[in-house]
Amino acid sequence: MTTLRGYNKRIMVTGGAGFLGSHLCERLLARGCEVLCIDNYFTGSRENIAHLLDDRRFEVIRHDVTFPLYVEVDEIYNLACPASPVHYQHDPVQTTKTSVHGAINVLGLAKRLNARILQASTSEVYGDPSVHPQPEEYWGNVNPIGPRACYDEGKRCAETLFFDYHRQHRLSIKVVRIFNTYGPRMHPNDGRVVSNFIMQALRGEPITIYGDGSQTRSFCYVDDLIEGFIRFMDTAPEHTGPLNLGNPGEFTMLELAEKILRLTGSSSTLVHRELPQDDPKQRRPDITRAKALLDWEPRVPLDDGLERTIAYFRKRFFA
Numbered sequence: 533m534t535t536l537r538g539y540n541k542r543i544m545v546t547g548g549a550g551f552l553g554s555h556l557c558e559r560l561l562a563r564g565c566e567v568l569c570i571d572n573y574f575t576g577s578r579e580n581i582a583h584l585l586d587d588r589r590f591e592v593i594r595h596d597v598t599f600p601l602y603v604e605v606d607e608i609y610n611l612a613c614p615a616s617p618v619h620y621q622h623d624p625v626q627t628t629k630t631s632v633h634g635a636i637n638v639l640g641l642a643k644r645l646n647a648r649i650l651q652a653s654t655s656e657v658y659g660d661p662s663v664h665p666q667p668e669e670y671w672g673n674v675n676p677i678g679p680r681a682c683y684d685e686g687k688r689c690a691e692t693l694f695f696d697y698h699r700q701h702r703l704s705i706k707v708v709r710i711f712n713t714y715g716p717r718m719h720p721n722d723g724r725v726v727s728n729f730i731m732q733a734l735r736g737e738p739i740t741i742y743g744d745g746s747q748t749r750s751f752c753y754v755d756d757l758i759e760g761f762i763r764f765m766d767t768a769p770e771h772t773g774p775l776n777l778g779n780p781g782e783f784t785m786l787e788l789a790e791k792i793l794r795l796t797g798s799s800s801t802l803v804h805r806e807l808p809q810d811d812p813k814q815r816r817p818d819i820t821r822a823k824a825l826l827d828w829e830p831r832v833p834l835d836d837g838l839e840r841t842i843a844y845f846r847k848r849f850f851a
C-alpha cells in the first residue's frame with residue numbers, strides 16, 4: 533500500500549508484540565506497508581514477532597508508551613495495554629497510566645504528524661451492561677472504584693481523549709470497541725477463558741468454571757477482528773466510531789468447555805469456583821454499525837477457530 537507521496541505507508545503499531553498486535557503487524561506487512569512495532573514486552577513477547585524480523589519493512593522499538601516517542605509514521609494503531617484481568621490487575625496504576633498517558637503520548641505524536649490513529653478500546657467500557665446486546669450508543673455501567681476499574685476507566689478516559697483530540701485538533705481518529713477475541717499467540721497464563729480452558733484440557737487438569745457456567749460470552753477469531761481493524765482504518769475521516777467489533781454468537785461457559793474437551797480429546801473434569809467481583813453476566817456485541825459501514829462480519833465459526841488455536845497451543849507448549 534503506497535501513500536500519495538509514492539512510498540510504502542509507514543504504520544506504527546503499539547503493543548505490536550502482543551497477541552492482536554502481532555497478527556496486525558503480519559497483516560499490514562502482507563499489504564505492503566512498512567511496520568514499526570512498539571512494545572515494552574510486559575505481556576507481549578519476541579516469539580510473537582520472531583517470524584517477521586527478517587522482513588526489511590519491519591522494525592521494532594522496545595519502548596513504554598507512558599513516555600513520549602518521536603518517530604515519523606503515516607498511521608498509528610494504539611494497542612499497547614495489558615488486556616486480561618491477571619495482567620492489568622498486577623500493577624493497576626501502571627495499567628491506567630498505559631491507557632491514559634499512553635493515549636496522550638500517541639495522540640500528541642499523531643497531531644504533530646497529522647497521522648490517522650486507531651484506538652483499541654474494549655467492550656469493558658460497557659461494564660456490567662444493563663442493555664443487551666450492547667450498541668455503541670449505550671454509555672455503560674462501570675464500577676469506577678472496583679478492581680477492574682484501572683482497565684475499564686483507563687480505556688474510557690482514552691476514548692474521551694481521542695474524541696477531544698478529534699474535536700479540538702481535527703485529528704482523524706478511529707475508535708474500535710473490541711469484544712472477546714481469541715486465537716493463536718494468546719498468552720497461555722492470562723486467565724482468559726479460551727486460553728485457560730485449552731491449557732487445562734491439554735494438561736489433563738480440571739477445567740475451572742466460575743459460578744454455575746451459565747454466564748455467556750461471545751468469541752471472535754483474531755483474523756476476523758484484524759480484517760475489521762483494517763477496513764475501519766480505511767474509511768473516510770468522518771467515521772470516527774466508536775465501532776463495536778466482535779462476534780455476536782453467544783455461548784455459555786459450559787458450552788465452551790464442552791467444545792474444548794471434544795476438540796482436544798481431553799478427559800478433564802469440570803470444577804466450579806466462585807464468580808470474581810464485577811464479572812459481567814453476559815456480553816455480546818451489536819455489530820449493526822460495523823456491518824453497514826465496513827460490509828464486515830465474522831466468518832470463522834467457533835469450532836474452526838478453536839481448532840486452530842488448540843493446534844497452536846499444542847505445538848508451542850506441548851510438542
Ligand SMILES: NC(=O)c1ccc[n+]([C@@H]2O[C@H](COP(=O)([O-])OP(=O)(O)OC[C@H]3O[C@@H](n4cnc5c(N)ncnc54)[C@H](O)[C@@H]3O)[C@@H](O)[C@H]2O)c1
Pocket residue numbers: 546547548549550551552553570571572573574575576577595596597598610611612613614615616630634652653654655709710711712713714719
Ligand atoms: N484480546 C481481546 O479480546 C481484547 C478485547 C478488548 C480489547 N483488547 C485490546 O486490544 C489491545 C491488545 O490486546 P491483546 O489481547 O493483544 O493483549 P496483549 O497483552 O497480548 O497485548 C498488549 C501488548 O501491549 C504491550 N504493552 C503493555 N503495556 C505497554 C506499555 N506501557 N508500553 C508499550 N507496550 C505495552 C504488551 O507487552 C503487549 O505486547 C489492548 O489494548 C486490549 O485492551 C483486546
